[in-house]
Amino acid sequence: MATVEYRQASRIYDPTRPAAVSRMNLSIEDGELLVLVGPSGSGKSTAMRMLAGLEPVDEGSVLIDGKDVSQTRARDRDVAMVFQSYALYPNMTARQNMAFALENARLPKSEITAKVQRAADMLELGPLLDKKPSAMSGGQRQRVAMGRSIVRDPKVFCMDEPLSNLDAKLRVSTRAQIGALQRELGVTTVYVTHDQTEAMTMGDRVAVLRDGVLQQVDTPTHLYEHPGNTFVAGFIGSPAITLIDGVAVRDGRALLGDDHTLDLGLPRELAAKAAGSVVVGVRPEAWQIVGAGEEPQGEASVPVRVALVERLGAEAFAYGDVLTPSSSVTVRGGRVAIRLEKDHERIHAGQTLHVRPAPGGCSFFDPQTEVNLGYL
Structure with missing residues (x-):
C-alpha cells in the first residue's frame, strides 16, 4: 500500500x-x-x-x-x-x-x-x-x-x-x-x-x-x-442540475420571476458576495410542485410546460420549458428537470406545472467566475 x-x-x-x-x-x-x-x-x-x-x-x-x-x-x-x-x-x-x-x-x-x-x-x-x-x-x-x-x-x-x-x-x-x-x-x-x-x-x-x-x-x-x-454542478448528477443565469439580487435576496417575488433563499453570508445577480442551480429533487394547471393563489412559483415525462419505475422525472421567463433570466439548455412524487401518473406531457425550489435547495454561483459563492 x-x-x-x-x-x-x-x-x-x-x-x-x-x-x-x-x-x-x-x-x-x-x-x-x-x-x-x-x-x-x-x-x-x-x-x-x-x-x-x-x-x-x-x-x-x-x-x-x-x-x-x-x-x-x-x-x-x-x-x-x-x-x-x-x-x-x-x-x-x-x-x-x-x-x-x-x-x-x-x-x-x-x-x-x-x-x-x-x-x-x-x-x-x-x-x-x-x-x-x-x-x-x-x-x-x-x-x-x-x-x-x-x-x-x-x-x-x-x-x-x-x-x-x-x-x-x-x-x-x-x-x-x-x-x-x-x-x-x-x-x-x-x-x-x-x-x-x-x-x-x-x-x-x-x-x-x-x-x-x-x-x-x-x-x-x-x-x-x-x-x-x-461545471462540476452540471457534470455530477443525473438528470443534470438546472442552471439559471441572470437571477437578480436585491436587498440581499435572490429573486426570480417578472415581479421578483420568488425568494430563492440566498444565505445571508453569501449575499455580500453577490454583486447584482447570481447563477442559481436547482437539483431535480429540490423542485416542489405547488400546483398544476391554474397558477396557485398567494404562492410565488415558476410555470413549466411539461414536454416529456420519463418513468423509471421507482421514480419519474418531468422535463419542461419555463413559460414566462424574465428577459434577463435564461435557463441553460432551455429545460428544467423535476423529480416527481410517487403519484406521478397524474403528470403528463403538455401539462403546466407551477414549481418553486425547496428551502435550502439552491446553489449560488458567481456569474463572472462561475465559482460557488460558498467557496469565495
Whole structure:
C-alpha cells in the first residue's frame, strides 16, 4: 500500500496547445479508492498513465510513498494496470495469464500457484482457470485482467475505464465487486471513468477534471451537494442540475420571476458576495410542485410546460420549458428537470406545472467566475 501525490504535474504534448494535464496538485491517501472523472479529452486517462509511467511528466512531479518516481521506469514503480480492453494473451489460459508476470519475476512455482489461487478465489474464477479468453464473456475476461494485477501485490492499482466494454447490468454487478475487492485488499487505487454514476458509487473521493485542469476533489456526497463551480454542478448528477443565469439580487435576496417575488433563499453570508445577480442551480429533487394547471393563489412559483415525462419505475422525472421567463433570466439548455412524487401518473406531457425550489435547495454561483459563492 502507498500514498500517491501529484505536485504541479503537467503533460504537454504540443507546446503551442493547452496541456493535456495542467499543473495538477492531488494527494491520494494510503488505501484510498480515488476516481478521476470528466468528459472525453479532460485528461483523466493521461493523469493516470503519468502515475503508471506510461506517459512522461513534463513539468512537476509524481510521488509514490513520498518518493519522486517521475523519472522511474514503469516496470520499477510497482503499479498494476487494468485496461479497458482487458489486454489478455489470447493463446494463454486464465491461469497462465495471471501467472505470467510472476513467472517473469522468477518466483518459486509454489508461490505462484498460491497467489493465482488466492486471486481466483477472490474473483470466483475457479471454473475458468483452464479456459482461454475466447471461451469467456466480457465480464469474465475483465475479472481475469483484475486477477493478473492482484497477484502482483502492487503498491497502487490503476484502472482505466475497466467496465466500458460491459453491458449495463454487468457493469453494476462488476463495479460492486471491484469496490468490495478494493476494500478487502486495501490497495491504493486510481480509477478512471467518464461515467459519473460509477464515480459516485465507487469512489472514497472523486476528482473532476476539465480540459486538463482539476476542478474539485471531494467525497461523492459533498461534491453533489456543494459543487465548486457550475461545471462540476452540471457534470455530477443525473438528470443534470438546472442552471439559471441572470437571477437578480436585491436587498440581499435572490429573486426570480417578472415581479421578483420568488425568494430563492440566498444565505445571508453569501449575499455580500453577490454583486447584482447570481447563477442559481436547482437539483431535480429540490423542485416542489405547488400546483398544476391554474397558477396557485398567494404562492410565488415558476410555470413549466411539461414536454416529456420519463418513468423509471421507482421514480419519474418531468422535463419542461419555463413559460414566462424574465428577459434577463435564461435557463441553460432551455429545460428544467423535476423529480416527481410517487403519484406521478397524474403528470403528463403538455401539462403546466407551477414549481418553486425547496428551502435550502439552491446553489449560488458567481456569474463572472462561475465559482460557488460558498467557496469565495
